Amino acid sequence: MPQHNHHHHQDLSSLLAFKASADPLGSALPTWSGPNPCSGPWLGLKCDQFDRVTNINLDGSSLTGPIAPLLQLKHLKLLSLQRNSLSGRLPPLSNLSNPSLRILSLSHNVLDGPINVSLPNLLVLRLDRNRFSGGLDSVRLDRVLDFNVSENRLSGAILGRLTGFPPSSFFGNLALCGSPLPSCLSSSVNDSASTSTTCIKTLAKLGVTSVLYIVAIDAMVITLVLAVILVVYACVKRRMKRKAMSRYSMMSKNRSEERDQEVGGGLTAFEGGENLRIDCLLKASAEVLGKGTMGITYKAIIDEGGLAVAVKRLTTSRYSNGKAFDRCVRLIGRVRHEHIVSLRACYRNDGERLLVYDYMPNGSLQTLLHNNGYAMDWMRRKEILMGVAEGLEHIHANPSREPHVHGNIKPSNILIDGQGNARVSDWGLTLIAHNGFDDGERELARVQGAGARERAEEGDEGDGCVVTEKAAGGMGREAEAMAMVKIGMMCTKEAAGERPTMRQVVGMMSEVLEFAGEAA
Numbered sequence: 388m389p390q391h392n393h394h395h396h397q398d399l400s401s402l403l404a405f406k407a408s409a410d411p412l413g414s415a416l417p418t419w420s421g422p423n424p425c426s427g428p429w430l431g432l433k434c435d436q437f438d439r440v441t442n443i444n445l446d447g448s449s450l451t452g453p454i455a456p457l458l459q460l461k462h463l464k465l466l467s468l469q470r471n472s473l474s475g476r477l478p479p480l481s482n483l484s485n486p487s488l489r490i491l492s493l494s495h496n497v498l499d500g501p502i503n504v505s506l507p508n509l510l511v512l513r514l515d516r517n518r519f520s521g522g523l524d525s526v527r528l529d530r531v532l533d534f535n536v537s538e539n540r541l542s543g544a545i546l547g548r549l550t551g552f553p554p555s556s557f558f559g560n561l562a563l564c565g566s567p568l569p570s571c572l573s574s575s576v577n578d579s580a581s582t583s584t585t586c587i588k589t590l591a592k593l594g595v596t597s598v599l600y601i602v603a604i605d606a607m608v609i610t611l612v613l614a615v616i617l618v619v620y621a622c623v624k625r626r627m628k629r630k631a632m633s634r635y636s637m638m639s640k641n642r643s644e645e646r647d648q649e650v651g652g653g654l655t656a657f658e659g660g661e662n663l664r665i666d667c668l669l670k671a672s673a674e675v676l677g678k679g680t681m682g683i684t685y686k687a688i689i690d691e692g693g694l695a696v697a698v699k700r701l702t703t704s705r706y707s708n709g710k711a712f713d714r715c716v717r718l719i720g721r722v723r724h725e726h727i728v729s730l731r732a733c734y735r736n737d738g739e740r741l742l743v744y745d746y747m748p749n750g751s752l753q754t755l756l757h758n759n760g761y762a763m764d765w766m767r768r769k770e771i772l773m774g775v776a777e778g779l780e781h782i783h784a785n786p787s788r789e790p791h792v793h794g795n796i797k798p799s800n801i802l803i804d805g806q807g808n809a810r811v812s813d814w815g816l817t818l819i820a821h822n823g824f825d826d827g828e829r830e831l832a833r834v835q836g837a838g839a840r841e842r843a844e845e846g847d848e849g850d851g852c853v854v855t856e857k858a859a860g861g862m863g864r865e866a867e868a869m870a871m872v873k874i875g876m877m878c879t880k881e882a883a884g885e886r887p888t889m890r891q892v893v894g895m896m897s898e899v900l901e902f903a904g905e906a907a
């Protein structure tokens with residue numbers, strides 16, 4: 388029988404508790420009012436014949452705060468809250484707490500803490516693009532058909548049923564290993580393999596104090612590390628001549644020898660890079676990805692489990708010194724966006740600067756276009772363009788900080804991540820690429836100051852639109868391609884004032900590409 392006692396609807400208090408934190412301004416869930424959530428026009432809810440809430444679907448609704456109140460709804464079968472800004476922890480979920488839950492979709496939020504989900508009947512678990520940490524050993528899902536935890540900060544082994552999912556379900560984590568990703572332990576137990584595995588396992592459990600302690604110890608090994616880097620550099624240079632892609636080992640001395648060295652400098656970690664250790668990094672096997680204007684970029688595999696990072700070793704003469712460098716790097720390290728490659732750490736020592744980025748496994752737009760003989764389909768071109776535009780827009784006009792410019796946008800700086808999304812790389816390096824403290828400081832002040840908007844117009848739109856024109860030049864529906872070319876033309880106007888801002892470009896492209904809903 389439906390429940391008619393409006394004052395005591397059993398699900399009301401949980402829903403209102405969620406609303407209070409998720410929509411503090413009352414603008415996202417205006418229809419969530421009244422005594423009975425199952426009889427009014429409550430947005431995104433569905434109830435069963437007994438007047439209990441069974442489905443909640445509030446994707447992309449600008450919600451904030453914790454989700455815990457909704458998980459108190461005992462009859463809930465489907466909970467989908469993708470693309471919001473929900474934060475805090477996911478409470479432990481079990482058959483006792485959530486017996487009916489079949490679909491849980493929380494992708495694209497800022498949820499953190501461990502994942503503790505033991506629901507034998509759950510069919511869909513999507514937790515990708517959050518900040519979950521820890522391992523997957525408290526995940527027990529006997530019937531799950533769709534599973535994704537990519538782009539979190541998870542570490543440790545992938546076990547049981549989960550090994551049957553594709554690598555894309557796990558990409559972009561700190562240190563997950565085991566099938567379908569590379570194995571956690573090398574089969575031959577040699578010294579370097581066991582050291583590097585221990586390395587990453589310990590890392591996952593380290594707290595801030597331990598990290599500081601390690602950084603202090605690391606400070607002692609840097610002289611040797613420098614020597615190793617120089618040897619490696621010379622070696623890489625030689626090999627590069629013979630072969631474009633060369634492999635080498637950065638491991639050449641044992642740890643007790645390293646501890647004897649007296650040195651200064653260290654590693655600055657940014658969000659998501661807290662567990663990186665410079666000694667692990669320098670022992671990692673590495674591969675040259677290419678040489679750019681600022682230095683050489685390597686792919687480094689940090690442990691046998693296969694955590695890959697891209698390490699950019701800056702050429703000494705190309706970066707500014709002292710505080711300007713630190714400020715610029717900190718600025719770059721703070722930016723997190725789904726279409727920008729994240730800088731996870733910076734290693735800084737007298738003659739040495741290493742920037743550690745997420746490794747993008749699918750190459751750059753340049754290689755993509757080149758390998759396919761420029762015959763990429765129109766749909767794919769559109770997705771990439773839209774991603775780049777959103778990434779640049781975030782650099783130019785993030786409301787939470789000062790506007791900046793990218794300064795060097797081109798196809799080799801547009802990388803493709805594990806999910807196939809476009810990500811802008813190398814942003815901010817033009818800030819660093821100035822000779823001397825004053826130049827760097829001045830440049831920083833210039834782009835942060837009142838003239839920043841103008842700079843943005845002088846800078847990336849011109850370049851960004853070159854990419855637009857190039858990408859639009861392929862196959863595809865003529866009308867769309869024409870409209871894209873027109874946007875490209877607007878961006879090439881000589882007078883800065885006549886060119887659209889990146890925000891306007893994103894707006895126009897959304898319309899043309901029928902992406903308006905997603906881009907909003």
Ligand SMILES: Nc1ncnc2c1ncn2[C@@H]1O[C@H](COP(=O)(O)OP(=O)(O)OP(=O)(O)O)[C@@H](O)[C@H]1O
Pocket residue numbers: 676677678679680681682683684697699728744745746747748750751795799800802812813
């Ligand atoms: N995070 C990354 N993941 C994967 N590949 C990367 C990453 N960063 C750079 N690369 C690749 O490494 C190569 C060298 O990159 P690098 O940024 O050093 O030079 P560039 O982009 O070619 O030139 P520039 O220095 O003018 O930007 C390029 O092919 C680039 O696509």
